[in-house]
Amino acid sequence: MNKANIGQKLLLGEFIKGLWRENPTFRIVLGLCPTLAVSTSITNGIGMGIAATFVLLGSNIFVSLIRNIVPEKVRIPCYIVVIATFVTIVDLFMKAFTPLLSRSLGMFVPLIVVNCIVLGRAEVFSSKEPPLKSILDALGMGLGFTWALILISTIREFLGNGTILGFYVSKTFEPALFMILAPGALLTIGILIGLLNYFTIKRK
Amino acid sequence: MNQLVRFGIVLGFICLAATFVLAVTYEITKPRIDAELKKEEEDALKTIMPDADSFKEKSIEGIKYFDVFKKDDLIGYCIRATGNGYNGYIRMIVGIDTDGIIKGIKILEQYETPGLGARIVEIKRGDKEPHFLKQFVGKSAKTVEVKKDIDAITGATISSKAVTDTVNKTVNEFLTKIK
Numbered sequence: 001m002n003k004a005n006i007g008q009k010l011l012l013g014e015f016i017k018g019l020w021r022e023n024p025t026f027r028i029v030l031g032l033c034p035t036l037a038v039s040t041s042i043t044n045g046i047g048m049g050i051a052a053t054f055v056l057l058g059s060n061i062f063v064s065l066i067r068n069i070v071p072e073k074v075r076i077p078c079y080i081v082v083i084a085t086f087v088t089i090v091d092l093f094m095k096a097f098t099p100l101l102s103r104s105l106g107m108f109v110p111l112i113v114v115n116c117i118v119l120g121r122a123e124v125f126s127s128k129e130p131p132l133k134s135i136l137d138a139l140g141m142g143l144g145f146t147w148a149l150i151l152i153s154t155i156r157e158f159l160g161n162g163t164i165l166g167f168y169v170s171k172t173f174e175p176a177l178f179m180i181l182a183p184g185a186l187l188t189i190g191i192l193i194g195l196l197n198y199f200t201i202k203r204k
Numbered sequence: 205m206n207q208l209v210r211f212g213i214v215l216g217f218i219c220l221a222a223t224f225v226l227a228v229t230y231e232i233t234k235p236r237i238d239a240e241l242k243k244e245e246e247d248a249l250k251t252i253m254p255d256a257d258s259f260k261e262k263s264i265e266g267i268k269y270f271d272v273f274k275k276d277d278l279i280g281y282c283i284r285a286t287g288n289g290y291n292g293y294i295r296m297i298v299g300i301d302t303d304g305i306i307k308g309i310k311i312l313e314q315y316e317t318p319g320l321g322a323r324i325v326e327i328k329r330g331d332k333e334p335h336f337l338k339q340f341v342g343k344s345a346k347t348v349e350v351k352k353d354i355d356a357i358t359g360a361t362i363s364s365k366a367v368t369d370t371v372n373k374t375v376n377e378f379l380t381k382i383k
Contacts, residue, residue: 040318074211078218085222091230096236099244106315133319160319177359180319200311 053142287370
């Protein structure tokens, strides 16, 4: 009974760590390229987050399943093939069922292939751990990436475009265009990481 | 050597499985993707030419266009045009009447900078059509020019000029070919 409890706690830990302690955007600082590019609107942020989570889930499961048959020396090409397959599936399905979102994310869906979060998890986690743990890890990391994207894109969409989820919030607020361009993204991410570090370090 | 063969087999097997999965996904999604593109184009044609009854797809020396009919009379053309914007291509449909006067423009695909160039498709509160594209209606496609006929979007001269030049160039090419 006790052992099972500890086991469950460990599994839960694999899920929770991606949300906060090892958050891919704010803590490990991986996958910044798509984060900078697509966090211009909340819809884009959510879309990218879900797409990346699906790819992470698929690649983590398969990399974990084939972890014992893949030889050490050719593991990277093997992982890339698995990841690219899932990315293409996501891309095709998005084109078919959410054409508008697929268009506004544009090139960044195919580019999930080189998103370092996905390859990073394959390399440091799922290539060494069993499928169940890998699934939880993927979900945690994916959700962590998604909430980070939503937070950043909410700030940028409001300050840069004056809207939240496409609706105008205030009639008198004059948006600052540069927040929606690349410098705005760098500033937002930098300040957020700074604030997070400031508060977590102080608490200790 | 032995090891090399094993590497090849493992990698080859993974690639084979991936190819199979992708082939299946492609076959499943293709009809749906084609239908979406077609629907988008049909919607565009109807907004550009609201009085038209039917469209007939044609092509002349590489330019794809639609003959636009009202009952049985030819009232104009809708031409597919692609031009180079600031970040990538801009794909659109240009509707003209038989005299070359612009009836409407619809942008189907563009990758301009959000907040700047992408305002070529921005729709103001309470409007139905993008304010930039509305300027084109009623102008002669043969001579249309930025500054003279069209006010460029502030900070997005390249995108504004790209749309205008594409309309101008494609329509002129089309009109010389069709005569």
